[in-house]
Amino acid sequence: DAGVTQSPTHLIKTRGQQVTLRCSPKSGHDTVSWYQQALGQGPQFIFQYYEEEERQRGNFPDRFSGHQYPNYSSELNVNALLLGDSALYLCASSLVTRPDQPQHFGDGTRLSIL
Amino acid sequence: DAKTTQPPSMDCAEGRAANLPCNHSTISGNEYVYWYRQIHSQGPQYIIHGLKNNETNEMASLIITEDRKSSTLILPHATLRDTAVYYCIVRPLLQGAQKLVFGQGTRLTINP
Numbered sequence: 290d291a292g293v294t295q296s297p298t299h300l301i302k303t304r305g306q307q308v309t310l311r312c313s314p315k316s317g318h319d320t321v322s323w324y325q326q327a328l329g330q331g332p333q334f335i336f337q338y339y340e341e342e343e344r345q346r347g348n349f350p351d352r353f354s355g356h357q358y359p360n361y362s363s364e365l366n367v368n369a370l371l372l373g374d375s376a377l378y379l380c381a382s383s384l385v386t387r388p389d390q391p392q393h394f395g396d397g398t399r400l401s402i403l
Numbered sequence: 404d405a406k407t408t409q410p411p412s413m414d415c416a417e418g419r420a421a422n423l424p425c426n427h428s429t430i431s432g433n434e435y436v437y438w439y440r441q442i443h444s445q446g447p448q449y450i451i452h453g454l455k456n457n458e459t460n461e462m463a464s465l466i467i468t469e470d471r472k473s474s475t476l477i478l479p480h481a482t483l484r485d486t487a488v489y490y491c492i493v494r495p496l497l498q499g500a501q502k503l504v505f506g507q508g509t510r511l512t513i514n515p
Contacts, residue, residue: 320501322501322503324503324505330507331490331505331506331507331508332503333505334502334504337501337502345501345502347502379446379447381446381447381503383501385501388496388497388501389435389452389496391437391439391452392449392501392503393449394439394446394447394449395446396445396446397445397446
């Protein structure tokens with residue numbers, strides 16, 4: 290039973306570029322949440338997707354956008370990259386009808402902005 | 404903002420029990436306590452969760468005080484592989500409200 294998978298594992302971009310990160314949820318899960326984790330900090334919630342719509346959003350600018358596909362996989366897009374966007378980006382999946390059950394995380398994409 | 408308070412770091416000897424405290428004095432009646440840990444360069448790993456009763460699984464035990472204002476995660480026989488940052492999180496049991504709010508966590512170091 291595959292867990293949450295993210296790609297790529299590492300990525301290097303320059304300021305002003307755009308990036309797309311991908312996530313496949315754990316089998317049986319239908320909800321995907323994205324988190325940003327700066328070095329030495331806990332993960333910060335970016336947004337959550339369910340039924341191909343953004344359901345909840347954290348305190349992130351609209352340079353951060355996402356998408357969810359009918360197979361529940363998801364993408365995180367970041368435009369006009371800033372040096373401060375360098376971080377580990379984590380995807381977590383869950384089942385909307387079981388809010389008592391935990392979210393499961395992937396190992397993240399480490400994004401470095403030069 | 405995180406609704407939990409944890410010590411920033413702790414040490415424990417290998418083979419001993421590691422007891423990690425968490426304060427959540429403003430917890431609401433419909434909020435669960437979740438524990439995750441994050442080993443270097445990996446994503447957070449779910450450990451255990453509970454509402455008001457003590458819980459135990461193959462990884463750990465969770466002790467929640469009767470007033471639910473604090474809890475303790477217990478790793479009964481710590482190994483070097485348990486060295487990680489441990490996060491205590493409270494989250495309401497509401498469909499759709501699945502955002503996790505992480506604090507700084509406790510950096511647990513297991514010493515040989």
